[in-house]
């Protein structure tokens with residue numbers, strides 16, 4: 001029994017519906033890549049009905065005490081000084097060189113308590129930055145399970161289970177329900193969606209109530225593959241895939257700044273001192289080495305190259321995650337970090353970091369049968385997919 | 393009589409590596425080993441029939457990947473079986489384990505301290521970066537910073553280039569680690585006693601210093617420089633024991649044309665007109681060569697094999713004061729079945745396949761040193777235990793086991809009578825039995841190598857496992873003597889290639905290889 005990965009509080013339920021033993025690791029837990037044999041239906045539910053995702057592997061820290069607000073505002077790049085109870089924000093945080101340590105959400109649970117979510121363990125990083133602040137940090141990662149309900153019907157399902165008040169929840173708002181639960185209007189799908197924060201002891205009960213109510217709305221439990229397609233469509237970056245966190249980088253050059261990751265909008269240089277401000281102000285003034293772009297790969301050309309030699313056309317629907325060089329006519333200008341066929345947009349998408357000023361018409365190498373060929377990759381505005389219902 | 397290009401005195405692993413490189417470059421080489429078997433401190437011996445004992449070294453990590461590849465050691469039989477875990481059983485029945493998996497280790501540490509679980513990752517990444525920066529120095533001859541010779545200046549520039557890639561903060565950490573005691577350094581990172589203790593042990597392996605002695609930080613770093621197939625900080629058991637590893641190098645050396653003669657103890661280096669030209673064996677046989685290279689430790693080489701009047705006084709002064717007092721013993725047990733450890737929870741028996749450390753706290757380790765430093769032994773010794781037969785079934789008859797225990801501290805400076813030896817062996821077994829109640833009932837045969845035995849049997853002065861202390865005052869351009877740290881000696885045509893030279897002890901092959909590179913360059917110049 002000892003040498004097993006942790007399982008999330010929802011495991012009794014997720015294990016029961018797992019059809020193909022497609023488990024993967026995430027933050028020390030085993031979670032589903034897909035529950036069904038393929039992730040097609042899981043993805044489609046996210047865009048057309050609603051998908052239920054177990055995202056308990058996120059690290060979660062509760063920060064309280066008289067200086068909690070000031071501490072967090074100093075830690076992260078975004079100005080959260082105006083955040084009221086019930087508010088929530090997405091932000092990266094950096095080291096003193098302005099390199100991203102992690103990214104996640106901060107919410108204000110009540111007057112004096114905040115909760116930070118992160119992809120990697122951050123307890124030590126938080127502790128290191130507490131000097132001079134009267135705060136208390138509690139690692140609640142294992143005490144809380146988290147379910148994401150994403151997709152156009154997610155609001156209806158939640159209203160049935162938790163009452164109509166959910167409908168009033170604004171984009172990036174959080175409310176308390178049933179004493180010890182919270183619902184926030186957040187997610188990683190770029191769609192209308194919510195996250196439910198559940199004490200571990202109630203995890204199975206909440207799963208059951210949601211799936212029961214969800215029956216009338218074609219609710220579908222979904223795994224990481226489905227979510228990965230959705231997050232690429234939404235142009236959302238991922239730690240360890242699209243960037244190396246500063247404290248894991250072997251050399252400073254391996255790490256990235258928020259500007260390089262398309263997160264410049266979340267760096268508020270006007271607020272008082274925060275970790276990395278000086279370096280980021282310098283970068284803002286002098287320009288960044290790289291910038292995040294969305295790429296649309298010329299799928300028609302890819303198709304015709306395959307048809308020419310009698311092979312079926314590939315639709316890479318399980319997202320790839322690797323470093324692939326990106327060129328313009330002068331040579332390599334950057335690299336893509338992930339890519340996927342988008343069933344919603346009917347386009348082959350990729351996220352890439354390229355030198356600013358590399359132009360709009362880039363190129364990427366793709367294997368056709370056993371040979372490498374160059375294909376066009378056009379720079380597109382991110383997010384690729386941004387339905388009005390996300391904020392509506 | 394055949395005239396060789398080079399004679400290597402000693403068939404330890406460095407002598408063999410050295411000979412292989414010279415032979416590979418087309419030189420006529422003769423290796424003379426005093427024992428009936430080559431390997432030096434890397435040997436496997438069937439002390440008790442059917443049970444293979446590791447009477448010297450037992451694990452490999454620092455062995456230079458170049459040596460493996462250039463000498464094609466895999467082809468000559470080297471097989472490395474990486475260790476996957478570290479177990480620290482505690483007196484209260486609990487344990488701490490370093491699991492073969494990042495997430496599992498994190499979970500384990502969380503049991504002891506949430507804070508340490510987080511710091512551990514940062515610590516590991518920091519040590520990884522420091523070792524990446526330091527590693528290239530293993531393969532360079534150490535330049536003399538006071539010298540203006542072009543080759544020293546060029547080498548200094550190369551080192552500056554290597555260190556120049558480091559982040560400033562890492563460089564500062566490196567300087568502090570090298571000069572601090574390992575216990576003080578770890579106090580800055582962790583709060584869990586057994587975690588600190590286990591990390592401390594790298595700082596005292598082979599070293600007659602306590603975990604609170606300044607300088608042990610460097611010794612710890614030395615043990616972080618290894619890798620197995622690119623996995624940094626990983627240690628592996630060579631199938632067949634370290635003796636099989638020595639046989640693989642010997643086979644490579646022979647394949648390149650080197651001659652290896654066993655039972656051939658050298659009595660003296662022959663010197664003519666101030667230059668070494670041959671050796672005379674204890675049985676009177678003489679062999680001649682253009683270059684004589686000693687794999688024996690510095691004290692043995694210069695205080696026994698070279699006539700005193702051939703050496704400058706200041707050099708002799710340095711060598712006489714080269715620190716070699718040793719704290720390390722080796723115990724091997726033949727066991728009737730696998731012993732159990734009370735601390736190992738059911739279902740986690742795989743932890744016995746890794747190393748087992750008797751190092752419950754920092755104070756325990758320091759106390760062990762205190763007990764021994766005035767010329768005695770630790771009443772509760774530190775032990776690094778391994779059950780090789782769980783990794784390589786060929787080490788013992790089916791179902792039976794051998795156990796290798798590296799033990800500190802027991803002073804090389806005491807009078808090791810047969811009674812004392814037996815008494816200390818009991819201390820070791822009693823201590824281990826506190827963690828493994830059925831151990832004693834399973835012992836078929838027990839064997840101890842005290843520092844005195846290591847000296848007498850393996851042939852290393854004071855039995856020092858590294859051929860001399862790895863302390864800052866005798867490292868790099870100071871090893872073994874300030875002006876003679878580049879494998880050459882004050883006697884023309886007499887060279888060194890053993891662990892008393894840079895980068896020092898452990899199974900590395902680096903002194904042997906570096907010395908061969910320098911000698912070959914010198915020859916062609």
Ligand SMILES: Cc1cc2nc3c(=O)[nH]c(=O)nc-3n(C[C@H](O)[C@H](O)[C@H](O)COP(=O)(O)OP(=O)(O)OC[C@H]3O[C@@H](n4cnc5c(N)ncnc54)[C@H](O)[C@@H]3O)c2cc1C
Nearest residue numbers: 402404405406426432433449450451658857891897898899
């Ligand atoms: C008990 C013990 C445990 C160790 N554990 C490890 C370990 O697990 N991992 C690790 O990496 N390192 C370990 N070490 C250290 C490592 O084994 C040594 O640093 C290394 O093997 C030394 O190699 P060497 O070739 O430089 O010298 P040696 O192996 O000492 O070889 C010197 C050779 O010279 C021969 N010789 C000496 N005088 C004469 C003479 N007059 N004529 C002919 N021949 C002569 C000797 O017989 C010997 O064979 C251990 C050492 C010991 C003693």
